Structures are given as C-alpha cells and as structure tokens.
Amino acid sequence: MxxxxxxxxxxxxxxxxxxxxxxxxxxxxxxxxxxxxxxxxxxxxxxxxxxxxxxxxxxxxxxxxxxxxxxxxxxxxxxxxxxxxxxxxxxxxxxxxxKQGDNDKKPVDFFTPLKKTKQPLHQSFLNLTSLEGFSPAKEIIEPMMRWHEDADGNFVEQFQTTGFDSRIWELYLFSLFTEAGFIIDKSSAIPDFSCSGLRGEFCAEATTVNPSRDKKGKILPPPPIEAEEEMEAAIRDYFPIKFAGPLTEKLRKRYWERENVQGKPFILAIQDFQSPTAMTMTRDALPIYLYGYRQADDWSMENPKVERVETHQWGNKTINSNFFSFEGAEYISAVIFNSSATISKFNRIGLQASFGSDRVRLFRFGTVCKTENGNPHITEYAHYVSEDAMVETWSEGLEVFHNPRAVHPLPMEMLPDAAHHFMPDDGLMRSRLPNWLPTQSYTHIEVEELPPQPDDNELF
Known part of the structure; x- marks a missing residue:
C-alpha cells in the first residue's frame, strides 16, 4: 500500500x-x-x-x-x-x-481498433495509442472510458476515426462535470449530459467547430492570419461565422422541450477544432458572436467603448450576430468554452497524476490572465509540467458566457472554478475570474533518453 x-x-x-x-x-x-x-x-x-x-x-x-x-x-x-x-x-x-454481480457486459475499450470501420483510423487516435509521448493521456483515459456508456451506439468508432476531436471534447466535459461534483445520468443519450449534484441540476449538449470542406469533402484551408490586420479581420467576422454554424444547428433542435431538460439550466459546450491550434486564436471571437458587441476602434482602458454588431460577413456569406437574442435562445442558459481542453490537457493531467512513461517530459507555454490583488492582467508563462507543481484541474481554462435573457440562468456555483462572463445592457462585459486563467496553451512533448541501467551483477 x-x-x-x-x-x-x-x-x-x-x-x-x-x-x-x-x-x-x-x-x-x-x-x-x-x-x-x-x-x-x-x-x-x-x-x-x-x-x-x-x-x-x-x-x-x-x-x-x-x-x-x-x-x-x-x-x-x-x-x-x-x-x-x-x-x-x-x-x-x-x-x-x-465482482459486483450487477452487470454482464464487456469492459468498454476505446483503444483496440475495431475490425470493421467505414473510415480510416484518425491520425490523432494513432498518435494516442502508439506514441510514447502520449502515454500519460492514454493511461488517464483508460479508467475513465470504463464508465462510458455508448448511448448513441457509435462513440468508439467515431473516437477512432472521423470524430476523434469531438469525442475528446465529450470526454473532457465528462471529466469536468465529474470534478465539479455531479453525477451524470446515462439513461438518455439526448442531450449529451444530464447532471445532478448537491448544487442542483443542469443539462449540456456538446458541439464543435470543424474544418470547412468543399463539395467533394476536401478540407478547405482557413484564411491567412499571419499579419495583425488579418487576425483582427478573422476575429471580427470569419471566426464568428465558424462558431455560428454549430451553435445555430443545436439551437434548432430545441433540446429544452425534452422532458428530461424542462425547467433546468441548459448549456451548449463548444470547442474549436477547425485547425490544430484554432482554439488558441478564436477565444475573443466567441463573445462577439454571442452578445453582438465588440470593442470600438478607439477603445482604451480609460475610456472603454463598444459598438453594436448586427452582422458578420466573410466573402459571400453573411450571418446575424448576437446569438443570445435569437428566437429560442432564451432557453440556452450559457455557452461554455475552454481553449486548452484538447488531448494535450489529458496528457498534462495524466503526467501530473503519475500516468505514462517515465521518459515523457511536457513543456507548456502560452498566455494567461492572472488576477493578483483583484487586478487581472495578461502575461506569458512557460514551465515543465511536473507532479509537484501547481495541480492542473479539468476546470482550468473553462469560460462560461452567461445568457442575459436566460429563462433558467445557470448559477455560478454550478461551475465554481470557471471564469464567468456577463453582458449588461451597456455592452461592457463583467467577469468573475479565477486567479489563473490560461488564454493560450501550447504543449511540447519530449521523450528523454534515459541512461542505461546497470545489470544486477554490476551492483556487487
């Protein structure tokens, strides 16, 4: 022991x-x-x-x-x-x-490739299951996957093939809500999560932003965003349009009318997988689309000015802004997002919890909003992930954008360690921030060459 x-x-x-x-x-x-x-x-x-x-x-x-x-x-x-x-x-x-004697099903196994799949195995799945550098993530997912009930019947196949990113996002949410003290009711597949705990009940549906494709299904590259002006234009219009697709699709499904959702806060949980590092760039675009406000060109800390956004246009496509004002959106209590919730988060937490190969080293760097003495400020960070360092939680990096029109508002204590954002009528966002909120997170994987160990005979 x-x-x-x-x-x-x-x-x-x-x-x-x-x-x-x-x-x-x-x-x-x-x-x-x-x-x-x-x-x-x-x-x-x-x-x-x-x-x-x-x-x-x-x-x-x-x-x-x-x-x-x-x-x-x-x-x-x-x-x-x-x-x-x-x-x-x-x-x-x-x-x-x-032996508990209350089930006779085989253990759930995400990692053994299915014998018959319509699609080739996803490269990220192959990395997870075969590369030593991802062994902490693989080993922390293993006990988690045993509790997964494949309610819609295709989770494992999608995890291994076309839906790897979406399924990783769902596994993250499963870990997040469990960490927050909720039991997840698996009796219904719709919506993805029906959560209950000492703080109350809520439901959540997961969705993702995926790469754009042409009529033949080939992935279309995102627009160039190397220059500052290109990034500003993308945040202003391109990224909001990308968020709009999955969010409005979920809105049309009217989950709040289902018996198991009625009367409860209902959350849409979105992650951006349109490119490998998209979630590190698109964070600022999400609230613009949700609330229909953005900073004015002459905005300053001393004189914060905002302007209303009615539409977003990119090329030939134009959409309406202010998602929370749409018909039916009053039943969406909040939209949640976490720019650092990718397979790298599983790798980092897995390493901190002593999973995986002893040869794996993870170097994490990016930008963080630190709050000291009540004053938030953005700064850079860089460190090796280790067991004795600051413990990373599943809720680290989580942001909750509350709907000002919500019929069933989501109490902050449901997700107490997240950043919570509110939009009053003046368009100036008010936020309750944790002390450490990563806004960009990158993880570099190293696999060390350990020195050879002596034979037993060499010890005497």
Whole structure:
C-alpha cells in the first residue's frame, strides 16, 4: 500500500463517488496497492470526526467501485493501520471481492481498433495509442472510458476515426462535470449530459467547430492570419461565422422541450477544432458572436467603448450576430468554452497524476490572465509540467458566457472554478475570474533518453 495524490486517486475513482458522500465525509489520504488493482482512501466523518478506510477495486467492467471498508477509529493512524491490514487480507481473494454481480457486459475499450470501420483510423487516435509521448493521456483515459456508456451506439468508432476531436471534447466535459461534483445520468443519450449534484441540476449538449470542406469533402484551408490586420479581420467576422454554424444547428433542435431538460439550466459546450491550434486564436471571437458587441476602434482602458454588431460577413456569406437574442435562445442558459481542453490537457493531467512513461517530459507555454490583488492582467508563462507543481484541474481554462435573457440562468456555483462572463445592457462585459486563467496553451512533448541501467551483477 503506497500513498498517492488526490489527483491520481480521482483519475481512478472519481466516477463512482456520490456527491452526497463528500457532504458527510472528507477524504484526507489516498493509496493504491497490488499494481493499482486496489485504490483506497481514508475518510474523516464530519459529524463525529472519526476515521475509516474505504477500499475500491475493479468490477467486471474494470470500473473502480467499493469492495470493503474498515471500522471507524478515533485517529487516522489507527485507520491507516487497519486499512493496510484489510488490504493485505483482501489481495489473495481480490477476484471474488471485486465482482459486483450487477452487470454482464464487456469492459468498454476505446483503444483496440475495431475490425470493421467505414473510415480510416484518425491520425490523432494513432498518435494516442502508439506514441510514447502520449502515454500519460492514454493511461488517464483508460479508467475513465470504463464508465462510458455508448448511448448513441457509435462513440468508439467515431473516437477512432472521423470524430476523434469531438469525442475528446465529450470526454473532457465528462471529466469536468465529474470534478465539479455531479453525477451524470446515462439513461438518455439526448442531450449529451444530464447532471445532478448537491448544487442542483443542469443539462449540456456538446458541439464543435470543424474544418470547412468543399463539395467533394476536401478540407478547405482557413484564411491567412499571419499579419495583425488579418487576425483582427478573422476575429471580427470569419471566426464568428465558424462558431455560428454549430451553435445555430443545436439551437434548432430545441433540446429544452425534452422532458428530461424542462425547467433546468441548459448549456451548449463548444470547442474549436477547425485547425490544430484554432482554439488558441478564436477565444475573443466567441463573445462577439454571442452578445453582438465588440470593442470600438478607439477603445482604451480609460475610456472603454463598444459598438453594436448586427452582422458578420466573410466573402459571400453573411450571418446575424448576437446569438443570445435569437428566437429560442432564451432557453440556452450559457455557452461554455475552454481553449486548452484538447488531448494535450489529458496528457498534462495524466503526467501530473503519475500516468505514462517515465521518459515523457511536457513543456507548456502560452498566455494567461492572472488576477493578483483583484487586478487581472495578461502575461506569458512557460514551465515543465511536473507532479509537484501547481495541480492542473479539468476546470482550468473553462469560460462560461452567461445568457442575459436566460429563462433558467445557470448559477455560478454550478461551475465554481470557471471564469464567468456577463453582458449588461451597456455592452461592457463583467467577469468573475479565477486567479489563473490560461488564454493560450501550447504543449511540447519530449521523450528523454534515459541512461542505461546497470545489470544486477554490476551492483556487487
């Protein structure tokens, strides 16, 4: 039995934790044993301040679930000793203890290539499953995927082929909502997420911005955006048009009329995958399209001026702006976005949680909005990802754009660690920001050549 971080324990076991459990007990120590076939935690009972050990093992579907527990003790030292003894007692008979007897399905497996697919395997899927540099991401997804119910019947195929980016975005949202303390109801495939927890209930539907294609299906390159003027033009019109397509498509489906959504806050969760680094460039364009406001040309900190945006035009295409003003959009409580929620986030969190090859080094750099003494400012950052550095969470980088017309507003406490943005009538956005909000995130993968290890005979 060896100690592990809370981050590593959560990667194994957060998906089976009841929100009510944390209301009555506090987890204070975490462990793993028997080559990670067992994970455990010591809890402190809040009413009585007594301590006990909880033991989890993999069930028939390879999901970590409760298999045993110790008695309660007056001290955590006693509880830890009892937990160690209980685990040593269970290991020889773990096979019979781990079986729950409530399912007979095979474990969900994202990684074994399907024998028959209509499309070739996605290059990012091949990278994830075959390159050592992505081993932290692969290993942190493994316990997560065991909890996935393929409600629409094609998740695994799309994850391996044409829909890799979209499915990674959905896995991110699954991790995000779990981290925030919500149980996800899997009884219905529509919408993607029906969440409930101590803070309340909400529903969410995932969508993505994808590359433009011609009539033959070939990907069309985005416009050149190397010069500052080109970037400004793209943020002003091209990127809002790209966001408009998937958002208005979801709006037309009127999810809020479904019985399992009625009366609850409803979120659209969007990520930009139109090009490999698109999400790092398009963040500023999303609120322009959502609210129909942008900074005036003579805007300054001393004299912040905005102007109304009625339409966006690029080439022969013109669309209306101000998504939240559209008919039916009052039932969209918020739109959420995270520029850093890509496969690289899984890689970084996986490495921090001690998953993957020991040879992998990840160098992260970009820009961040830091809030110090109540004053936000943009600065650059660069660092190697490590286990003892600032812990990256799934909610890091998340931005919530609240709808001022929402019939069912989304309370901020639903996603307390996110950045929350509000648009009053004067068009000047008000925000509640976390202390650290990455606005651009890039991750460079290095695989080190480790020195050769001596033979046993050389040690004597």
């Amino acid at each position: 060896r100690p592990i971080s809370n981050q590593r324990f959560n990667a194994f076991a957060a998906y089976c934790r009841s929100p009510q459990a944390l209301a009555i007990a506090e987890e204070i120590l975490w462990f793993e044993a028997d080559d990670s076939r067992i994970v455990a935690t010591i809890i402190r009972d809040r009413p009585d301040s007594e301590f006990a050990g909880i033991i989890l093992g993999r069930d028939e579907k390879e999901r970590y679930r409760w298999i045993n527990a110790t008695e309660f003790f007056k001290s955590k030292i006693q509880a830890r000793a009892a937990l160690r003894a209980k685990i040593e007692e269970i290991i020889p008979i773990l096979e019979q203890h781990r």
